Amino acid sequence: MKKSKQFWVFAGLAIVFYAAVQFAISGGFLNNFYSNTLIFMGINIMLAVSLHLVIGITGQFSLGHAGFLAVGAYVAAIMTMKLDLPFVAAILIGGIAAALAGLVVGIPSLRLRGDYLAIATLGFAEIIRIVFLNIDYVGGAAGMQVTHLTTWTYTFICLFVTILVIVNFTNSRHGRACIAVRENEIAADAMGINTTYYKVLAFAIGSFFAGVAGALYAHNFYIIQPANFGFLKSIDILIYVVLGGLGSLSGAIVATILLTVVSTFLQDFPETRMILYSLVLIIVMLYRPKGLMGKLEFTDYLKMWMRPKGGRQHEQ
């Protein structure tokens, strides 16, 4: 009962935010630069939230998220540019293709743990990139022309659905099983949790939303190239999740907003931006390895603030 009240409050706030931005865009108060930054931010949040499910909730260290982004982007671009399907269908098919890729990658490599899994996912992402590089149908290294179709409305709806699904998944029985896998895989296995199933499930859901983000990403630019989806892109997404706090959804969102704003201002100085990023990574890992918000969510802070004497129930 309480939970659904919270949900409606958030949904209401989100819709008010959407309407305000949409009004500002159509009224001409927000110029192209700002609305593009907002769209880009939304796509980045989707990527961060989907990776959060894999790394933060299930504890599977994946370094290949850009690979799924690439699958979503290319498949969606093929759907709209070559097969003339509507954009909505392209988004869905992009997501499904990425989820299938997630299954293909997940089933063999999730037998591995920790470092090995990280390296295997990295390898898979590189293979995906090289495959796109070698297919002439999608333009090879030169890239593929894509029309600009992504609007604030599409971005908002996709983002809203992503967050909704991932929050609900996390709070469900399946999500708790995933958290058990994160905390101690062997113990979870011994308690009768089918660890492989949950790892693959989380991986596939994460890839699905990365693919949806990819579809939006592709149609937000005029051209997509395999070079956009390299190792560095995976690291970019990883930084959002790590900075916010491994295991905190709101942390990932806050970090993404922060870093997208910073990198938009540093667009003309790419190496300064990367130096800043890497310093942030190193310093956060050395002095606060659990990230800015740890495992706490934004609502936990609200609760603490409203009831200062109450116990901090959610802290581990």
Added chain:
Amino acid sequence: MEWLQQLINGISLGSIYALIALGYTMVYGIIKLINFAHGEVFMIGAFIGYISITGWGLSFFPALLLSMAICAVIGVIIERVAYKRLRNATRIAALITAIGVSLLIQNGVIYIRGAQPAAYPEVFANKTFNLFGAQISTQAILILSVSVVLMIILQFVVHKTKIGKAMRAVSYDAEAAKLMGINVDNTISATFAIGSALAGAAGVIFGIYYTKIDPLMGVIPGLKAFVAAVLGGIGIIPGAVAGGLVLGVVETVVSALGFSLWRDAAAFIILILILIFKPSGIFGKHTREKV
């Protein structure tokens, strides 16, 4: 004698991978960390060689030694500054820090000198010899001999000296080694120094072989050297050499068969196959996970 030619090319390339892989495997063996910054040490080594040959007019061997010495120092600094605090942290935290260090070095070098590539000077008049119908260049012989000499020295250091014994002890059980009076911190630093020196040497000979270096050159060879280390069984020194050679030969064969664009994919496909079927590598023993 086409195959012999490819074999020679493959072994030349493979010995560069093997030199880098040795650093990965030693560091992983001792502190269980994938040192992503290792590829960047390789890149710095190449640049130090370049500066000392073109800028200071050194010849090949002094440049190689200088590059190895500076890389050793850089390796120790990286370990002391970034990794030492993380000895007891989670593996993910250590891995992310390593990625951070790697990005920092790459972009630091780009910030200082720009991203444009540099052309390596020719230090040896390049003659080719004919061996059973295959062409061997002086460079290939040079690369091979430098790699072989360095590997023999490494083998000597690890198995015959006191510091080598300490390294083996720490990688076997750091806690017990400490109780036996081994200075674990110094041993880890020594491991980083040796590994980084080998990467520096690999950087210089890579520059001479490919004649072109740039600040991002460390990424792909670094990853491939890691693949080589995993292929041979990570933490095992002869395994890294074998893995590097196998990878070099496979890549050359893939290129020679006309799939040169798929060359990088070949390395990762090998990686995934080995991880799925024999995660402990060719030379590795299967260990059971403790609960």
